[in-house]
Amino acid sequence: MLIKHKPALSEAQVTPKSIYVDRRSFIRQTLAGTLALSGLGLSVSPALAAQAENPSRSAWRQKLASPLATMQKSPYSTTETPAPLKDIQRYNNFYEFGTGKGDPGEHAGGLTIDPWRVVVEGEVEKPGSYMLEDLIKSHLLEERIYRLRCVEAWSMVIPWVGIPLSALIARFKPTSRARYVLFESLVRPEEMPGQRSLFSGIDWPYQEGLRIDEAMHPLTLMAVGLYGDILPNQNGAPFRLVVPWKYGFKSIKSIVKIGFVETMPPTTWNQLQPGEYGFYANVNPAVDHPRWSQKTERRLPGGLFGANRIETMPFNGYAEEVTSLYAGMDLSANY
Amino acid sequence: MRVNWRSRSVWWGVFGGSLIPLSERLYQMFWGDLGTDPGKTLTESLGTIALCFLGMTLAITPLKRWFSLSLVHLRRMQGLFTFFYASLHVGAYLLFLADWSAFMDDVIKRPYIFVGLAAFLILLALAATSFKTMMRRLGRHWKTLHRLVYPAGVLVVVHYAWQSRGDYTTLFIYSLSLLLLLSARLPQRVFHSARSPEPE
Numbered sequence: 001m002l003i004k005h006k007p008a009l010s011e012a013q014v015t016p017k018s019i020y021v022d023r024r025s026f027i028r029q030t031l032a033g034t035l036a037l038s039g040l041g042l043s044v045s046p047a048l049a050a051q052a053e054n055p056s057r058s059a060w061r062q063k064l065a066s067p068l069a070t071m072q073k074s075p076y077s078t079t080e081t082p083a084p085l086k087d088i089q090r091y092n093n094f095y096e097f098g099t100g101k102g103d104p105g106e107h108a109g110g111l112t113i114d115p116w117r118v119v120v121e122g123e124v125e126k127p128g129s130y131m132l133e134d135l136i137k138s139h140l141l142e143e144r145i146y147r148l149r150c151v152e153a154w155s156m157v158i159p160w161v162g163i164p165l166s167a168l169i170a171r172f173k174p175t176s177r178a179r180y181v182l183f184e185s186l187v188r189p190e191e192m193p194g195q196r197s198l199f200s201g202i203d204w205p206y207q208e209g210l211r212i213d214e215a216m217h218p219l220t221l222m223a224v225g226l227y228g229d230i231l232p233n234q235n236g237a238p239f240r241l242v243v244p245w246k247y248g249f250k251s252i253k254s255i256v257k258i259g260f261v262e263t264m265p266p267t268t269w270n271q272l273q274p275g276e277y278g279f280y281a282n283v284n285p286a287v288d289h290p291r292w293s294q295k296t297e298r299r300l301p302g303g304l305f306g307a308n309r310i311e312t313m314p315f316n317g318y319a320e321e322v323t324s325l326y327a328g329m330d331l332s333a334n335y
Numbered sequence: 336m337r338v339n340w341r342s343r344s345v346w347w348g349v350f351g352g353s354l355i356p357l358s359e360r361l362y363q364m365f366w367g368d369l370g371t372d373p374g375k376t377l378t379e380s381l382g383t384i385a386l387c388f389l390g391m392t393l394a395i396t397p398l399k400r401w402f403s404l405s406l407v408h409l410r411r412m413q414g415l416f417t418f419f420y421a422s423l424h425v426g427a428y429l430l431f432l433a434d435w436s437a438f439m440d441d442v443i444k445r446p447y448i449f450v451g452l453a454a455f456l457i458l459l460a461l462a463a464t465s466f467k468t469m470m471r472r473l474g475r476h477w478k479t480l481h482r483l484v485y486p487a488g489v490l491v492v493v494h495y496a497w498q499s500r501g502d503y504t505t506l507f508i509y510s511l512s513l514l515l516l517l518s519a520r521l522p523q524r525v526f527h528s529a530r531s532p533e534p535e
Contacts, residue, residue, distance in 0.1 A: 091371035099502045178415040293437050304373040
């Protein structure tokens with residue numbers, strides 16, 4: 001007689017999928033952690049981009065192939081030389097994947113970026129849940145080479161590909177009560193290890209916002225690409241904001257929600273440290289961060305001997321285009 | 336197999352091991368890749384190494400007290416390696432990272448630099464008085480002076496804390512480790528203060 005015992009737990013239930021699928025990096029991290037704690041400082045160097053690309057990226061690239069093929073150059077681009085792709089991909093602040101600059105490059109590869117929906121809500125005539133490709137396909141993609149100035153006093157030149165946010169906003173037909181635009185990033189702890197951290201100060205989702213006139217400004221870009229290709233996951237794939245005259249943290253990544261509201265929306269860094277990060281966060285060499293100077297910046301990539309330290313420009317060099325947005329405002333009070 | 340912790344080979348082994356982080360950094364500097372922001376990467380990694388050595392130096396008393404493992408003969412070496420890596424950290428900061436045009440402004444206004452500098456000055460004083468002649472000359476004051484390593488530990492963690500943003504996992508690990516290491520000193524002060532102090 002055959003008695004079948006059904007096991008209470010299957011093998012797959014014992015270990016969370018995210019860990020066994022990612023076991024190599026788990027082993028690498030554990031090993032690196034142990035060695036670091038033992039003080040030997042022997043870090044196991046991460047095998048960047050060693051694994052095959054995840055299928056959702058290939059699917060998304062397919063969908064974006066024809067818009068990318070007709071990409072136009074933009075007069076808003078700087079003539080400065082863009083940072084090499086390698087540096088743009090390995091030096092990131094994307095706390096959903098960890099706080100180290102290399103963490104997003106190591107951990108974001110598995111993020112599922114297709115299918116991708118963006119919820120549009122609030123004070124608009126056409127709210128809804130849109131497929132990202134439907135938002136993009138009727139617009140002409142532009143390449144915009146912008147300076148990016150991080151609040152941490154480093155900067156890079158990045159060749160984004162995207163569409164002006166103003167064109168997108170026009171489709172949703174905001175009402176007269178839409179005075180601010182808010183944005184939210186993806187929350188998916190199983191693919192975003194930083195969101196699993198027990199000691200994170202950030203209350204996910206990451207949130208950002210702009211005044212409606214800032215959002216409608218022609219420089220404000222919704223990026224879907226970089227160097228003529230779809231965005232790398234660590235750079236905020238598949239869909240992110242780029243506001244070149246503001247500190248980098250305003251340019252929220254992997255956006256899943258755009259809302260139109262009457263009052264100033266809460267923003268992540270401002271809520272975390274209101275004395276250090278304001279809602280406006282315009283690049284301003286005259287207003288120091290309480291913990292460091294904002295007068296200069298390190299233009300990356302830099303060399304060890306001869307760091308590229310350059311003067312920081314008001315509004316990150318876009319003063320001519322955007323100063324009028326802030327006429328009559330005290331920029332040291334509204335940092 | 337029993338390890339004779341007091342043997343010369345253990346001493347030399349620890350000495351050689353303590354040089355591995357240095358050789359790694361040198362390799363990265365001259366033949367390898369320090370990444371996109373090399374000055375910052377080098378400075379931060381040397382700081383972390385110095386912090387680990389400080390932790391190991393402070394761990395010697397708890398190892399003896401809680402695990403009966405006496406590595407007291409290695410403490411001066413570990414302390415001097417702490418100072419060595421802290422010096423490289425400060426040197427790398429000055430050479431590869433500091434903004435000279437705003438340097439004094441930075442030191443005065445940026446609390447994390449000020450606190451780090453204070454910790455470094457303590458380590459400098461301890462390193463300078465770590466030799467037998469200075470021990471003899473300072474007599475009983477030597478021990479009082481070298482207890483400054485505890486405030487130095489606190490300053491180092493504050494130096495790190497003031498640069499933390501957003502996620503505090505590492506800061507939690509550092510703070511907890513420091514608390515644990517310092518707590519190893521407490522019971523002795525409480526329970527044995529009447530007796531003659533045992534050598535630390």
